[in-house]
Amino acid sequence: TAAPKGPPLPPSNVRLSSATPTSVTVAWEAPAGSTDLTFYKVVIGNSPSDPTNTTELLAQLVYERTITPLVEGTVYYVTVQSQDLSGWSPPAQVPARPIAQATAPTNVTILAMSAGHALLEWDPPLSLTTGPVTNGLSISGYQVEARFPLGDPAGAWQVLGTTSNQWFMHRDVGTFGVTLYYAVRAVILQDPSLGPLELPGAQAPVQVYFGRAPAWRDGSVADAATVHVPLGGRADVPLLFNASDPMSVSLTVRSLEALPPTAYWGPALQSSDANGVYLSQNLSVGYNTDLAGSSYTVCVTARDLNGLEAPVRCITVSIPRPHPRLVSPPTGARFTARIGCV
Numbered sequence: 001t002a003a004p005k006g007p008p009l010p011p012s013n014v015r016l017s018s019a020t021p022t023s024v025t026v027a028w029e030a031p032a033g034s035t036d037l038t039f040y041k042v043v044i045g046n047s048p049s050d051p052t053n054t055t056e057l058l059a060q061l062v063y064e065r066t067i068t069p070l071v072e073g074t075v076y077y078v079t080v081q082s083q084d085l086s087g088w089s090p091p092a093q094v095p096a097r098p099i100a101q102a103t104a105p106t107n108v109t110i111l112a113m114s115a116g117h118a119l120l121e122w123d124p125p126l127s128l129t130t131g132p133v134t135n136g137l138s139i140s141g142y143q144v145e146a147r148f149p150l151g152d153p154a155g156a157w158q159v160l161g162t163t164s165n166q167w168f169m170h171r172d173v174g175t176f177g178v179t180l181y182y183a184v185r186a187v188i189l190q191d192p193s194l195g196p197l198e199l200p201g202a203q204a205p206v207q208v209y210f211g212r213a214p215a216w217r218d219g220s221v222a223d224a225a226t227v228h229v230p231l232g233g234r235a236d237v238p239l240l241f242n243a244s245d246p247m248s249v250s251l252t253v254r255s256l257e258a259l260p261p262t263a264y265w266g267p268a269l270q271s272s273d274a275n276g277v278y279l280s281q282n283l284s285v286g287y288n289t290d291l292a293g294s295s296y297t298v299c300v301t302a303r304d305l306n307g308l309e310a311p312v313r314c315i316t317v318s319i320p321r322p323h324p325r326l327v328s329p330p331t332g333a334r335f336t337a338r339i340g341c342v
Helices: none
Strands: 012-020 023-029 039-045 054-059 064-067 076-084 092-096 106-112 118-123 137-148 156-163 167-170 178-190 197-200 204-210 226-228 234-242 252-255 263-265 269-273 276-286 294-303 313-319
Touching: 012 076, 012 092, 012 197, 023 076, 023 092, 039 064, 106 178, 106 204, 118 178, 118 204, 137 167, 156 167, 156 178, 226 234, 234 294, 234 313, 252 276, 276 294
Parallel strands: 226 313
Antiparallel strands: 012 023, 023 064, 039 054, 039 076, 076 092, 106 118, 118 167, 137 156, 137 178, 178 197, 178 204, 234 276, 252 294, 263 276, 269 276, 294 313
């Protein structure tokens, strides 16, 4: 005869999955190797040994239960058992405390960057939760979300990632000419003795128009080029940029390095052709004998209204020394030449 079968194993990974000020949600998984379970029993009490408050029988394929109404800040103890034809399993228990959600981060800003990235920055929430209970709670990090498809104001929120920093870089966005919608949440961590829980809080939404960065146009000075200033004259360095984004056609050319003392910007001329709007501007450098023999490295880019910038190009400006001049000897000068063999 077959040996009598013992009771089933208890449910595995019993955990507190979410909470509100008046409820807790407990989740679990089927015990390993179970094939003929009939029910799960969920019991909640005010102490580990007091499972008399609420008892519910749940069907075999149910793995989560929300229990309400409860009192915010009160620690309850939830016990889950599995049942098969041989009886009930040993209990698996977890503490659970109803709490309010975390408040939203503050001062959320976003910057569309020229490399096709979006940089979000923020400050911590002013308080841990929207309710009076804050003991045993801390911020474990932040959750960053975006509406998808990107640029759709009614798109579904999807998690981009989590971070312990107060900034997040959405790299290689890949979508241009649209407004992007983001949100940041603080994630509250509860002390395990009160119910192990990580709970995302309220959203702090932010949006940014994401365009294409300005691009260098044919006819511009090449990167790493050397420009020589002619004696007594000036050198004009041509800078031309396409305004790739029609929403951001106002461009400003700027130097990242200190300019030579004799350098000055020419007028900025904005125009258009079959390829779109573009900006042309010269950087002019005049000759000065006091600067003869010196050279300067000048790095230049263009920035549009969104703060997007063209790739930096650096050039060397060289100010030569005057060439030595040949002069005629004075009248009456004598020269002695010695000719011989060695």
